[in-house]
Amino acid sequence: MINRRQMLSAGAATMVAAGAAAQTRFRDLPEAASTDSPMTQVPPRPSVGVDYNPVVTLNGWSLPFRMNGNVKEFHLVAEPVERIMATGMIARLWGYNGQSTGPTIEAVEGERVRIYVTNRLPEHTSVHWHGLILPSGMDGVGGLSHPAIPPGKTYVYEFDLTKSGTFMYHPHADEMVQMAMGMMGLFIVHPRDPAFMPVDRDFAFLLAAYDIDPGTYIPRVAEMTDFNMWTWNSRIFPDIDPLAVSKGDRVRVRCGNLTMTNHPIHMHGYDFQVTCTDGGWVPESARWPEVSIDIPVGAMRAYEFDAVHEGDWAIHCHKSHHTMNAMGHDLPTFIGTDKRKLTGMIRERQPGYMPMGTAGMADMGMMSMELPDNTVPMMTGWGPYGPLEMGGMFSVVKVRAGLAADDYSDPGWYQNPPGTQAWEWTGELPDHASNDSPETRLTPRPTRDNG
Numbered sequence: 390m391i392n393r394r395q396m397l398s399a400g401a402a403t404m405v406a407a408g409a410a411a412q413t414r415f416r417d418l419p420e421a422a423s424t425d426s427p428m429t430q431v432p433p434r435p436s437v438g439v440d441y442n443p444v445v446t447l448n449g450w451s452l453p454f455r456m457n458g459n460v461k462e463f464h465l466v467a468e469p470v471e472r473i474m475a476t477g478m479i480a481r482l483w484g485y486n487g488q489s490t491g492p493t494i495e496a497v498e499g500e501r502v503r504i505y506v507t508n509r510l511p512e513h514t515s516v517h518w519h520g521l522i523l524p525s526g527m528d529g530v531g532g533l534s535h536p537a538i539p540p541g542k543t544y545v546y547e548f549d550l551t552k553s554g555t556f557m558y559h560p561h562a563d564e565m566v567q568m569a570m571g572m573m574g575l576f577i578v579h580p581r582d583p584a585f586m587p588v589d590r591d592f593a594f595l596l597a598a599y600d601i602d603p604g605t606y607i608p609r610v611a612e613m614t615d616f617n618m619w620t621w622n623s624r625i626f627p628d629i630d631p632l633a634v635s636k637g638d639r640v641r642v643r644c645g646n647l648t649m650t651n652h653p654i655h656m657h658g659y660d661f662q663v664t665c666t667d668g669g670w671v672p673e674s675a676r677w678p679e680v681s682i683d684i685p686v687g688a689m690r691a692y693e694f695d696a697v698h699e700g701d702w703a704i705h706c707h708k709s710h711h712t713m714n715a716m717g718h719d720l721p722t723f724i725g726t727d728k729r730k731l732t733g734m735i736r737e738r739q740p741g742y743m744p745m746g747t748a749g750m751a752d753m754g755m756m757s758m759e760l761p762d763n764t765v766p767m768m769t770g771w772g773p774y775g776p777l778e779m780g781g782m783f784s785v786v787k788v789r790a791g792l793a794a795d796d797y798s799d800p801g802w803y804q805n806p807p808g809t810q811a812w813e814w815t816g817e818l819p820d821h822a823s824n825d826s827p828e829t830r831l832t833p834r835p836t837r838d839n840g
């Protein structure tokens with residue numbers, strides 16, 4: 390393997406072939422691909438190396454690679470980036486290759502990878518390959534595994550991918566600041582046997598939380614708990630792309646959590662099973678059905694389902710303040726109050742003032758309030774029938790018949806077949822039962838009158 394002196398000199402000079410098994414042709418750095426687009430970029434199937442069905446990173450992309458002999462080479466660049474979190478909101482973050490979150494690294498079980506990491510940050514960094522089994526010196530804990538990568542330098546990580554699965558990467562140097570600034574990415578290792586756990590669509594995203602005050606651009610990096618931007622791949626609803634699925638597809642959704650709290654991800658319309666964690670594949674006998682899957686801090690979960698139910702199905706974090714965008718939490722509750730007198734007094738000074746929150750907070754989703762620069766409404770997003778009153782960690786799984794295999798574009802809103810949508814009742818209402826007693830009551834068995 391690489392010794393420390395080689396590691397330190399790898400930035401300026403080219404790497405000497407590391408390890409007996411590695412064959413190299415190129416002696417220069419692989420090109421560092423970059424993108425300034427926050428849109429989902431569906432990766433092409435690999436044209437060299439072992440074939441696999443690429444992962445689709447929501448509002449993200451996969452890092453191009455080159456085969457250097459039998460080694461798959463990548464070039465990650467840690468650098469300041471601008472991320473459009475949603476229309477009207479830019480975050481000045483740190484990321485990789487032009488974006489936060491960073492590009493997804495995809496490779497195949499059994500391959501050797503060589504990952505060049507160039508540090509264009511103003512401070513040192515490192516890359517920890519979360520969940521991967523590798524030599525201690527490649528583990529990326531600055532100061533423990535190797536010296537942290539100084540600004541301007543390039544280090545090389547090289548290891549064999551001993552198992553397939555769902556992993557991620559992030560710095561392990563000034564970790565609190567660098568992750569609060571958006572430094573993270575997915576690392577997917579496909580099985581060498583294409584017949585093992587095949588799926589038709591394979592989606593992936595990382596949960597990341599930021600604290601960006603309205604009107605500002607840079608996250609408050611010392612925040613511990615009170616975040617206001619709950620993102621998937623550093624995007625917030627309504628600008629998280631939908632998950633377009635063709636009816637009948639076998640679908641996998643992979644999700645990793647690099648925030649400071651857990652996120653119960655709930656998907657409507659289906660039950661599903663967790664098939665993979667960052668520890669490996671879950672044996673079939675150990676899986677159980679779920680409709681919400683809690684993603685613990687610093688963990689990954691992948692679940693699978695057969696897309697047999699057509700429709701538009703919400704997928705979201707079930708902590709309801711995580712499906713909100715920037716909001717003040719110090720709001721008094723006005724539900725049930727009569728603000729008419731107060732409204733009159735305020736309107737004397739500010740004509741057109743509208744009281745809000747007296748019937749709930751849904752009116753905030755209906756109104757277009759004047760906002761400071763560079764922020765987004767707390768709840769937003771419109772569906773075909775009105776405001777969704779959602780932000781943050783929310784998207785829609787859109788299952789449609791007959792989508793082409795490589796078509797991930799938004800198919801628009803689902804047209805519910807006649808007779809399959811809730812409707813307004815305008816007839817006479819039957820009596821409704823009511824109960825003001827706190828005591829447990831046994832419900833009588835239904836009486837049958839059909840003989």
Ligand SMILES: [Cu+2]
Pocket residue numbers: 619651652653706707708711782
């Ligand atoms: Cu959440």
